[in-house]
Amino acid sequence: MASYFDEHNCEPLADGETPNHALHLARLLLDTGLASEWDMEYNRVFGGEGRAPPASKKAVEELETKLISPAAAAEGKKCPICLLEYDEEDEVKILPCRHQFHTGCILPWFNKVNSCPMCRVELPTDDPQYEEFKKQKARAKQREFEINTLHDSMFG
Ligand SMILES: [Zn+2]
Ligand SMILES: [Zn+2]
Structure with a gap:
């Protein structure tokens, strides 16, 4: 079976650009007619297992919001999801990583996924199990770091 991306040939990539499947998926979400296909496509691209829950409503509400100023509009930057240039007075959300998207483009994404496309x-989620899993992962990393540091101080 040909994939959705093959059939719809989303956006031609510029030279040297790596395909960003997350952005393609975010674009698909803008077309609400694709809601049922979307989960399938997500699982195909990222694997169904270990799928992260959506971003927490609170975290999304607390994202920095900004209106595009005339000066910013003149720069001709594009929203990475819809690929349209930002217009004066467009409302955008600024993520903790400083990436910015139209509010209307990123909100459907955060209803499904908790990370910047x-x-x-990642943004926090409302899922206690997933948050616990994330904490444990961070702790394991910290331990690994400490062991390596100890190793370096003994043998360095
Ligand atoms: Zn957009
Ligand atoms: Zn980002």
Whole structure:
């Protein structure tokens, strides 16, 4: 079976650009007619297992919001999801990683996924199990770091 992306040939990539599947998925979400296909496509691209829950409503509400100023509009920057240039007075959300998207483009994404579609930096979720899993992962990393540091101080 040909994939959705093959059939719809989303956005041609510029030279040297790596395909960003997350952005493609975010784009698909803008078309509400694709809601049922979307989960399938997500699982195909990222694997169904270990799928992160959506971003917490509170975290999304607390994201920095900004209106595009005339000066910013003149720069001709594009929203990475819809690929349209930002217009004066467009409302955008600024993520903790400083990536910015139209409010209307990023909100459907955060209803499904908890990470920035550009760089995968995560927002908190409302899922206690997932938050616990994240904490344990961070602790394991910290331990690994401490062991390596200890190793370096003994043998360095
Ligand atoms: Zn947009
Ligand atoms: Zn980002």
